[in-house]
Amino acid sequence: MVFIYTYRKIRAYRARKAAEAEAQNQISTTAGSDSSTAPTNPKSPSNTSKKTKPCPQCTREKSKARKYRWKLLFCLLPAFFNASLDLTIVATALPQIASHFNKFNQLNWIVTAFTLTSTAFIPVFGQLADTFGRHTTLQSAVVTLTIGSVLCAATPNWAVLLLGRALQGMGTAGIQNVTMIVLADSVSLRDQAVNTSIFQLLNGIGYAVGPIIGGYLTNANWRYCFVLGAGISVISIVTIFLLRNDLKAGRVSISHPAPNSSRLQALTNGLSTLDFGGIVLFIFGVGLVILGTAWGGSTYPWSSAAVLAPIIIGAILIVLFLFYEKLLSSPTSFLSRHLPQGTVPMIPSSILSSKDVTLICFIAAGTGAALYSVFYFIGIYFTLVEGYAASHAGEQLLYYVPGIGVGVYFAIFVCNVYPRQTFPPLVTGTIIENAGIAVLAYAVKVKNETLVNVMMGIAGAGTGMRFMPSNLHLAGMFRDRLAPAYSLLRFALPFGGTLALTIMGSVFQNQMSEYFGSSAVNSGNTNNTNNGTSVGFSLHNQASLDLIKNLPPAEQKAIRSQGATATMWAFISILPILGLSLLASLFLGNVWISKKKQGKGAAAAAASDAEKAEAEGAEDLRDREDGLCRRHAASVAADDGASSAAAGAAVEKKHEEQRNEVEYISEVFLLAVARGDVRRLKRKGASEEEVAVVSTSQSRGGGSRAPAGGQGTHLQMKLDGGA
Numbered sequence: 001m002v003f004i005y006t007y008r009k010i011r012a013y014r015a016r017k018a019a020e021a022e023a024q025n026q027i028s029t030t031a032g033s034d035s036s037t038a039p040t041n042p043k044s045p046s047n048t049s050k051k052t053k054p055c056p057q058c059t060r061e062k063s064k065a066r067k068y069r070w071k072l073l074f075c076l077l078p079a080f081f082n083a084s085l086d087l088t089i090v091a092t093a094l095p096q097i098a099s100h101f102n103k104f105n106q107l108n109w110i111v112t113a114f115t116l117t118s119t120a121f122i123p124v125f126g127q128l129a130d131t132f133g134r135h136t137t138l139q140s141a142v143v144t145l146t147i148g149s150v151l152c153a154a155t156p157n158w159a160v161l162l163l164g165r166a167l168q169g170m171g172t173a174g175i176q177n178v179t180m181i182v183l184a185d186s187v188s189l190r191d192q193a194v195n196t197s198i199f200q201l202l203n204g205i206g207y208a209v210g211p212i213i214g215g216y217l218t219n220a221n222w223r224y225c226f227v228l229g230a231g232i233s234v235i236s237i238v239t240i241f242l243l244r245n246d247l248k249a250g251r252v253s254i255s256h257p258a259p260n261s262s263r264l265q266a267l268t269n270g271l272s273t274l275d276f277g278g279i280v281l282f283i284f285g286v287g288l289v290i291l292g293t294a295w296g297g298s299t300y301p302w303s304s305a306a307v308l309a310p311i312i313i314g315a316i317l318i319v320l321f322l323f324y325e326k327l328l329s330s331p332t333s334f335l336s337r338h339l340p341q342g343t344v345p346m347i348p349s350s351i352l353s354s355k356d357v358t359l360i361c362f363i364a365a366g367t368g369a370a371l372y373s374v375f376y377f378i379g380i381y382f383t384l385v386e387g388y389a390a391s392h393a394g395e396q397l398l399y400y401v402p403g404i405g406v407g408v409y410f411a412i413f414v415c416n417v418y419p420r421q422t423f424p425p426l427v428t429g430t431i432i433e434n435a436g437i438a439v440l441a442y443a444v445k446v447k448n449e450t451l452v453n454v455m456m457g458i459a460g461a462g463t464g465m466r467f468m469p470s471n472l473h474l475a476g477m478f479r480d481r482l483a484p485a486y487s488l489l490r491f492a493l494p495f496g497g498t499l500a501l502t503i504m505g506s507v508f509q510n511q512m513s514e515y516f517g518s519s520a521v522n523s524g525n526t527n528n529t530n531n532g533t534s535v536g537f538s539l540h541n542q543a544s545l546d547l548i549k550n551l552p553p554a555e556q557k558a559i560r561s562q563g564a565t566a567t568m569w570a571f572i573s574i575l576p577i578l579g580l581s582l583l584a585s586l587f588l589g590n591v592w593i594s595k596k597k598q599g600k601g602a603a604a605a606a607a608s609d610a611e612k613a614e615a616e617g618a619e620d621l622r623d624r625e626d627g628l629c630r631r632h633a634a635s636v637a638a639d640d641g642a643s644s645a646a647a648g649a650a651v652e653k654k655h656e657e658q659r660n661e662v663e664y665i666s667e668v669f670l671l672a673v674a675r676g677d678v679r680r681l682k683r684k685g686a687s688e689e690e691v692a693v694v695s696t697s698q699s700r701g702g703g704s705r706a707p708a709g710g711q712g713t714h715l716q717m718k719l720d721g722g723a
Contacts, residue, residue, distance in 0.1 A: 065191075069195065075242050076182065077199070079138070079179070079232075079239070079240060081206050081232070082232040082233055085209070086172055087118075087172070089213055089229070092214045092215035092379070092393070093217070093218040094107055097161070098110070109294075112290070113169065114165045118170070119286060120286040121174070122173045122176075122177050122494075123487040123491055126346070126483040128140070131274060133250035133253060134182050137174060139241070140174065144174065145172060146171070149230035150164075151164030151167065153223045153227045180490060189476060192475060201405055203467070204463070205404075208375070211394030273344055275325075275328065279346060281318075286314065292310035293498075293503075297510070325349055325352060328343065351481060355587070359587055360584075361488055362492070362580055364466075364496065365492045366433070366584075367467075368494055368495065369497055370436075372498070373501070373570075374437075375400075376504075378400075378456065379396075380508075381444050381452070384559075385444070386560075396456075399453040399454075399457050400460040403464065406464065407464020414469075421591065423588055425468075426465075427586065429462045429463065429464070429466040432458060434582055436459030437578060439455045441568045471486070477666065499577070511566030512563065587670075588669060589668065591662065591664040
């Protein structure tokens with residue numbers, strides 16, 4: 001596809017040059033016939049009609065859009081990078097943190113406390129963003145993350161550490177979810193593809209460099225891992241504050257309450273519309289499932305009541321949540337009649353019942369499983385099997401980042417250039433990711449370091465291909481309900497990763513049970529202790545890992561060989577999750593993204609005059625002295641009368657709809673292709689012209705708000721039309 005794109009660009013460039021040369025020859029011929037009366041001036045306006053300056057209003061709009069994009073990226077990147085960093089920065093510091101509190105038997109809770117809250121609170125922040133606005137919700141998430149980082153850095157005991165990690169998880173859930181929502185509702189779908197790709201690439205980089213940074217900071221003091229996060233959070237508070245006037249407002253504004261209303265009343269009114277029943281059912285349901293899977297195989301046997309009870313109760317609560325949301329979405333149901341007026345479902349039933357939302361969530365869960373498995377178990381492999389130091393083992397994860405970058409670039413090309421669809425990268429990325437993880441399982445078994453690094457890059461490419469298209473797929477189908485749709489997507493990825501880590505940890509521990517506390521290891525360690533007592537082997541104890549080097553060669557080889565086998569089976573155990581994501585991708589629909597510049601033929605006829613002149617190099621269609629294109633000229637003419645105003649509004653709406661046009665198929669795309677029904681089944685997505693908006697002046701003044709037409713229907717205008 002890259003070659004096709006390059007060929008088309010070269011052909012278009014040659015055609016444009018030929019047209020310019022032909023026009024120049026015609027001008028020269030005309031000038032030669034009239035040379036006796038008017039000598040030709042090569043710099044006269046008649047000879048430079050091809051190089052007429054673009055419409056000044058269009059230029060200003062593009063400049064505003066470009067500045068707004070860079071402002072958006074600059075102000076959101078610190079918080080988003082910090083949220084990604086906090087997940088893995090403690091990976092290499094776990095042994096030191098646990099040894100400080102003498103809690104090796106509960107070490108996994110440092111990760112579990114974070115992943116539990118970062119997963120369960122994602123949809124909650126989605127509803128808060130719709131209710132109180134993007135800026136207020138995002139700032140609240142950053143402040144929560146900051147408080148959690150400070151508690152972890154200054155923690156005096158184990159309980160405060162886990163509380164801080166839980167608060168960090170809550171803040172991370174809000175930052176990552178609301179950031180993706182902001183990127184979706186502040187720019188067009190084409191620009192969202194680029195912006196989302198940048199943030200997701202940064203997300204992967206944050207995951208990759210986290211263990212490396214954590215390893216070097218731990219050499220000084222493990223508390224510095226959390227001090228770094230607190231410092232970045234303070235910077236994030238300042239940068240997000242710069243966006244306060246640009247982000248989309250919610251149904252309720254606390255900073256600018258309605259007339260004759262206090263801030264406390266505005267807060268109370270906003271809280272009264274929240275779906276507290278759904279929030280409680282979802283948090284406790286997901287939390288109990290994660291809690292049960294975290295206990296299973298590590299703290300308690302899988303068959304024990306301590307494991308089965310939370311899993312079963314959590315599953316029942318999740319089913320009750322789905323039923324509750326369905327009843328709340330119906331205006332005639334018992335819940336809708338007896339709950340406070342204006343209560344909005346956290347996840348509307350129309351989204352929960354959508355086929356593509358369910359399939360995208362399965363795909364995201366597979367992405368999370370692959371992502372988390374590489375970042376945690378590749379580090380274990382290089383530490384236990386290859387005998388690397390913690391910092392060196394973390395450096396090996398850098399091979400994963402170039403693969404993610406390649407996948408992200410491929411997704412940008414496929415979604416923005418050719419064929420401008422979301423289905424191909426989702427399916428291709430899923431296949432590549434599955435193949436990469438499968439071969440990676442073989443590579444760790446044979447202990448081929450080169451093959452391990454290559455497969456990490458390939459798996460990363462598959463993961464990178466699915467980051468951005470998943471967001472665009474839901475944005476194209478649910479443009480007017482972005483917050484709840486994105487909340488489910490952002491929930492599925494960490495939930496899949498947490499589930500995968502739980503399964504892999506249980507399988508790994510069962511495979512290594514022969515050597516955990518075995519007599520062979522204990523006898524080997526006895527000779528290396530000061531008092532001659534036995535030192536038990538523990539995977540999570542860095543000192544125990546170092547003691548392996550002092551064992552006899554035969555025992556070292558046996559332990560490292562079994563470690564390779566255990567790592568292989570750990571990766572194999574998540575292949576069913578990845579296979580399920582591959583199956584889900586085959587039943588997806590498809591989303592088409594409109595071109596930024598129209599081509600020739602029928603597409604050119606539908607393009608605006610300014611875009612047509614710029615894209616094809618045709619003669620300038622603007623004959624006004626002020627240089628305005630016909631679109632802006634019609635808008636200016638609106639001041640001349642009501643009829644002109646109506647004409648200008650119609651022209652403006654037509655061009656805006658062309659720029660935001662999105663088409664999609666909700667049926668199975670592969671079946672539609674096989675039957676030849678693609679054109680008949682295509683539907684137009686909700687453009688931004690069809691959604692109630694809040695103008696920039698309204699979001700600043702806060703006195704008036706667009707009417708609440710449903711979940712996520714207050715899309716912000718693009719900085720006075722610039723974007």
